[in-house]
Structure formats: C-alpha cells, structure tokens
Amino acid sequence: MALMLSLVLSLLKLGSGQWQVFGPGKPVQALVGEDAVFSCFLSPETNAEAMEVRFFRGQVSSVVYLYRKGKDQPSMQMPQYQARTKLVKDSIAEGHVSLRLENITVLDAGLYGCWIGSQSYHQEAVWELQVSALGSVPLISIMAYVDRGIQLLCRSSGWFPRPTAKWKGPQGQELSTDSRTNTDMHGLFDVEISLTVQENAGTISCSMRPAHLSQEVESRVQIGDTFFQPVSWALAVKVLGILCSGLFFGIVGLKIFFSKFQEAWAGTLFMVPAGTRSEMLPHPSWFSSSSPSLQGPEKKVRTGSGGDSGPRDGSPTALCF
Structure with a gap:
C-alpha cells in the first residue's frame, strides 16, 4: 500500500x-x-x-x-x-x-x-x-592432545563486520566448534575457533566469510596417523643423557689441554739459548733456600775451563749475577 x-x-x-x-x-x-x-x-x-x-x-x-x-x-x-x-x-x-x-x-x-x-x-x-574488511588467511595450529584426539585452533584477524567462521569436514559438512571474538583498536574483529578431532579425520578446513561479501577465505589441514603416533619418552631421555655426557667430557678435556699448554708456555719464558750473555729472569726452581746464589754477596758461577761461559752441547747456560 x-x-x-x-x-x-x-x-x-x-x-x-x-x-x-x-x-x-x-x-x-x-x-x-x-x-x-x-x-x-x-x-x-x-x-x-x-x-x-x-x-x-x-x-x-x-x-x-x-x-x-x-x-x-x-x-x-x-x-x-x-x-x-x-x-x-x-x-x-x-x-x-x-x-x-x-x-x-x-x-x-x-x-x-x-x-x-x-x-x-x-x-x-x-x-x-x-x-x-577482508581479514588474514586463517592459520590452523595444533594446541594439545585431549580426549584421545587433538585440539585444533584456527585464527584470523582484521575482519569487518564479524565474519561467519566454520570448521568443515572432508565432505564439506559443518562441524561443531567453539568460537571467540575480540575487537582491536581500529574496530576490526579477530576470530578464533577451536575443534577436537579424532584419528584419521581426513581433510579439515577452516573458513571465514564476511556478512556483506560472497568471498570466502579458507585454509585446510590433513589429519592422518602421524599426528597420533606415541612418543618414546624413554628413548628421548637416553639420547639427551648421551648428549649431555659428551658435552661434559668435552669441556673437561679442553680445560686440561689448555692448562698443560699454559704451563709449557710459561716454562719457556725462563730459558736462555746457549752461547749468549743475555740476562733474563732465573727459572722459578732456582729460587730455593739451598741455592748458593742466594747466600752471601753476588757471585758469578762459571763451569768448565779456559774461561768458557757455558757448555757447548746446546743446553741452556746458567745466568750470571
């Protein structure tokens, strides 16, 4: 009318x-x-x-x-x-x-x-x-193993108005789901939907569709036996123990090697080549209470005859004081 x-x-x-x-x-x-x-x-x-x-x-x-x-x-x-x-x-x-x-x-x-x-x-x-506003491509992730199945979570953000979110089975049938929606500072919607599936569920898809548009955004995941294979925790613990033991002994070996290398390097600092008169600090082992060089006034130590200042066989000479 x-x-x-x-x-x-x-x-x-x-x-x-x-x-x-x-x-x-x-x-x-x-x-x-x-x-x-x-x-x-x-x-x-x-x-x-x-x-x-x-x-x-x-x-x-x-x-x-x-x-x-x-x-x-x-x-x-x-x-x-x-x-x-x-x-x-x-x-x-x-x-x-x-x-x-x-x-x-x-x-x-x-x-x-x-x-x-x-x-x-x-x-x-x-x-x-x-x-x-078209949101992001849905991201499907595995959250946990529950009730002899696995819990899937599908996330997508940046939608307006709030989209229709669905889980679909292998034949396109709609599956029951739990959903949660948040709004960001720009007024756009972030959507999460979860689903628990059992073994050999096949191809599972998560779709988002805005109210005013016919365009649908979808992601898929194939659920097979691999997701449900038990994990051998005993084997994992053994492998981890072997790795830790190898690391420990490697660190100890390196420490011993560097300690001996440091001692040998320090010893060479107190050696004087044969046939030279260069004065160097005496070897630490010479600083003993029984050493004649520490008794009385300064002395020169000479060996051999003819006034030679040291041996001729290439061995280190004694220092002169």
Missing part, C-alpha cells in the same frame, strides 16, 4: 512539472582503505547549478558535503569528513552530481542521503554504505 502511494505521489509530481532526486538504487559496498562514490541525479534532467546540493549522514543537518550558491562550503562539513570528500559536478547542468568519499573506515558505515533543493522545492534520496 505504501509503495503504491509513493508511486502515485511521484506521478503527480512529474505531472506538475516537478523533478525527483534519485540516489544509488542499492547499498553501496566498500572495503576498508578504499574509496566510495555516491551518485545523485534529477529526473527529469534539470540544471542544478543554482540549487543547493547537500550530502548528509543519517539526518539532513549532519553535513558530509555542501554545495550552495554555486560554491563548495567545506566549513559546513563534519570534522571526520573534511579533506576526505570531493564533489564531482561536471554534469551538474544536467542534474547529475557525485560525491567521492576517500579512505573508508569501519566508522563510515551507515545511512547516507542526498538533498537537492531550490527556493520553492526540494527532495532527497537515502541509501546505505556497507563497509567490509
């Missing part, structure tokens, strides 16, 4: 020479981060250059964009739409105008309208902006 009345009123207005305002004939869909275009036109074609063209949200007083007296009026816009809108009026003389809304966010979703008026007459059209 209401539809018939609307048609009758429209015909009466057309018959009296008045024009009508038409907007998008269906909801406008846009993805987060993209642009949306709202188009309005007068029927029959009427020059709207001298008219007021107002795009609004929810109610006429909430201005998204305003064109009045042949000029744009950016100061009349709501703050959240400033620097994000552009009125395309190339065909305004034929009664066609379009508004481009840039960088769509989830907060832009809602009802919008176009109001066009002259001094004696005005009309408006209303439509819905549906905003969507």
Whole structure:
C-alpha cells in the first residue's frame, strides 16, 4: 500500500512539472582503505547549478558535503569528513552530481542521503554504505592432545563486520566448534575457533566469510596417523643423557689441554739459548733456600775451563749475577 502511494505521489509530481532526486538504487559496498562514490541525479534532467546540493549522514543537518550558491562550503562539513570528500559536478547542468568519499573506515558505515533543493522545492534520496574488511588467511595450529584426539585452533584477524567462521569436514559438512571474538583498536574483529578431532579425520578446513561479501577465505589441514603416533619418552631421555655426557667430557678435556699448554708456555719464558750473555729472569726452581746464589754477596758461577761461559752441547747456560 505504501509503495503504491509513493508511486502515485511521484506521478503527480512529474505531472506538475516537478523533478525527483534519485540516489544509488542499492547499498553501496566498500572495503576498508578504499574509496566510495555516491551518485545523485534529477529526473527529469534539470540544471542544478543554482540549487543547493547537500550530502548528509543519517539526518539532513549532519553535513558530509555542501554545495550552495554555486560554491563548495567545506566549513559546513563534519570534522571526520573534511579533506576526505570531493564533489564531482561536471554534469551538474544536467542534474547529475557525485560525491567521492576517500579512505573508508569501519566508522563510515551507515545511512547516507542526498538533498537537492531550490527556493520553492526540494527532495532527497537515502541509501546505505556497507563497509567490509577482508581479514588474514586463517592459520590452523595444533594446541594439545585431549580426549584421545587433538585440539585444533584456527585464527584470523582484521575482519569487518564479524565474519561467519566454520570448521568443515572432508565432505564439506559443518562441524561443531567453539568460537571467540575480540575487537582491536581500529574496530576490526579477530576470530578464533577451536575443534577436537579424532584419528584419521581426513581433510579439515577452516573458513571465514564476511556478512556483506560472497568471498570466502579458507585454509585446510590433513589429519592422518602421524599426528597420533606415541612418543618414546624413554628413548628421548637416553639420547639427551648421551648428549649431555659428551658435552661434559668435552669441556673437561679442553680445560686440561689448555692448562698443560699454559704451563709449557710459561716454562719457556725462563730459558736462555746457549752461547749468549743475555740476562733474563732465573727459572722459578732456582729460587730455593739451598741455592748458593742466594747466600752471601753476588757471585758469578762459571763451569768448565779456559774461561768458557757455558757448555757447548746446546743446553741452556746458567745466568750470571
């Protein structure tokens, strides 16, 4: 009945020479981060250059964009739409105008309208902006072994509106699941769904589908016998023990090697080549209480005859003091 009345009123207005305002004939869909275009036109074609063209949200007083007296009026816009809108009026003389809304966010979703008026007459059209955000590809992971089965968890983030999340079996049948949803700081949804499956479950899929789109994002995993093979903890402990023992003995061996190497290196510092008169510090073993060199005044120790200062067989010489 209401539809018939609307048609009758429209015909009466057309018959009296008045024009009508038409907007998008269906909801406008846009993805987060993209642009949306709202188009309005007068029927029959009427020059709207001298008219007021107002795009609004929810109610006429909430201005998204305003064109009045042949000029744009950016100061009349709501703050959240400033620097994000552009009125395309190339065909305004034929009664066609379009508004481009840039960088769509989830907060832009809602009802919008176009109001066009002259001094004696005005009309408006209303439509819905549906905003969507495609989230990440679902990630399937194994959480634990429970109830003779394994617990799977499927995660996906960055959706708007909240998607329909499902587990599906090998034949595409829907499986019962537990779900949890969180909202991030940008108003996007993060979804988690869990499922417990038994041995030889076959191919299991996790799918996410937003409300406004037919596009579905899906991931799959093959559940076979490998996931249910028992783990030999005794063997694992033995292997770990062998590795630890090898590491321990390796460290001890290196310590002994470096200790002996340090002693041998330190001993060579106190040796003097044969046939030289270079003075060096005596070997630590010479500093004993019975050493003649420590008794009485300074002495020179000489061996052999003919005044030779040391042996000729290449052995180290005694130091002179």
